[in-house]
Amino acid sequence: MRVGLVGLGRIGAFHAATLAAHPDVGELVLADADEVRAKEVAGRVGAATGDPFTADALVVATPTATHAALILRACAAGLPVFCEKPVAPDLAETERVAAEAGRAGVLVHIGFQRRFDAGYAAARRALRGGELGDLHRVHMLTADPRPPAAEYIPRSGGIFRDCHIHDFDALRWVTGREVESVFAIGANRGAEFFAAAGDVDNSAALLTLDDGTLVTMQGSRYNGAGYDVRMELAGTRRTLVAGLDDRVPLASAEPGAGYPPGEPWPDFGARFEAAYVAEMDAFLRAVRDGGPSPCPVDDALAALRVAEAAEASRRAGRPVRVAEVTA
Template identity: 55%
Template sequence: MRLGLAGTGRIGTSHAETLKSFDEVSSVVVADVDAGRAQAAAAELGVEAVADIPSLFASSLDGLVVTAATDAHPELILKAVDAGIPVFCEKPVAADIPGTLAVIDKISGSDVPVQIGFQRRFDAGYAAAQAAVASGELGWLHTLRATTLDPAPPPAEYVAHSGGLFRDCGVHDFDVVRFVSGREVVEVYAVGANKGERFFVDAGDVDTAAATLTLDDGTLAAVSLTRYNGAGYDVRLEVLGSAGNAVVGLDDRAPLTSVEPGVQPLPGPAYPGFMERFRPAYISELKTFLDVAARRVPSPCGAADALEAFYIAEACEVSRRERRPVRVDEVRV
């Protein structure tokens, strides 16, 4: 297979290296809005580079991986689908709900597969939790507790264009709550706070947030988010049922410190960030995309799944601003 990759930033370069390692991939060709960055990445990885992103579409591709800036996602997804090229795109589909709906509308009649990057679905722990729920071994669920706790904030320029903590960060938790529970979120209540850098306030964002989600069967999910978890990158999910429980992310590198007498500390070290924590999941996700591109399996996470997670994030942002419970149906367009 000959695969293209649009966007050679940190995650794009990592994905290109992963794609190159697959036996089924004969060549990888990369491009970026910054031609020099693409050339440098290509030289470092030993892959091809073209002059600009539009040139990728003249490269006889069997699949396209999109890791470019968010505002480029809709155009690249649509160009790939129009050209008959299966496409994998990092979340989100678009920067807002109308943009996401426009993409879904335009690709709805096509048989060209589109896969959206929610890598936690491919993490062994989250997959095991989902299987435990589906098997019934946990009984009926009453509570899910999800956390995404970054060790340090991203740069101010990133925050200003991120869409906010719920849309940029919490959307992964919202997606796995749906994925693991097999249920839909019908109502949210969210709050946020700022005790860190001023640039969060300037961007209309928060650096810490909490949300309570009510699922369609009455199960409750609590989601906790922050940009200031100095102990390290902490991503976990607790799934609590009437007959048992499953915990994701409680491994030797979880940045947790027990103060109970006689309890030994976890050996660590803590994961420094999401790339390290989810490296195996990213590999599995891209391996699955090869099967999707070859039409061996359907897309496991399409644009409609991304839209549902985005709706929950949007409802949380409305709830935070207006200080009230918000039905997810209120933000559906």
């Protein structure tokens, strides 16, 4: 098929290479606001530059503020679309996109790649299959080794909408439960630009699921040991951890303990490389075979509601029920 890709920055350039290598992609058409960049990436992966909307499917990897308009344009054209998370920086626009995508009946896949990570998928299967017994406790972590560029932060939506949105989606997807309430806090321990943007560089949250399960969550933009993303699920029979692999950036304080043996994960690109390839394959399969979206806009909206509750909680200094959050 002919696939269009718009936005060729950090994540878009990676998707370009994945699409160029995919057996179902006969033609790849790339576009970026920066034409020099578009030509450079096209030359590197062996693709053309042009209008990405003249295709059988569209991939969107532009900055967050542009996603909604591009998804809506694709829906109006009946074009199946994969769009990077998040759908939009705010709830009202995300609700509008969800409603429009539903009306149009067009395939829309939002890029929550943890759903395609082998560990997260295995944890989900084990929990749903009853292997853990009754779930009583969940702990989640998203920690970047270093902050993104200063100019990224003011338009990122803050740590809960930008980073923890992946945790909120994974939490709903793995457990099959809804988040009822959030009590979130944050701290500014690093560069000035976080506080200047009204954001924090370290975060923590207590969440309660609709069956009473308690969840703790932590995040950091300053995890010097490496890129650390984990989800621990403790039940009455077993405890399973997604992300506790040979490259988890941890060191044991126990004398003689040799775990973990590998080089720490340096960044999200390396840690989730296989998941990014698998999510694109799932999107192309859904386009080709007409299946449902494995990451629908409605789920992205539900994850954003939790992020909004977390941000509101941090600012108000009190627990916030997700049901309180309105556009």
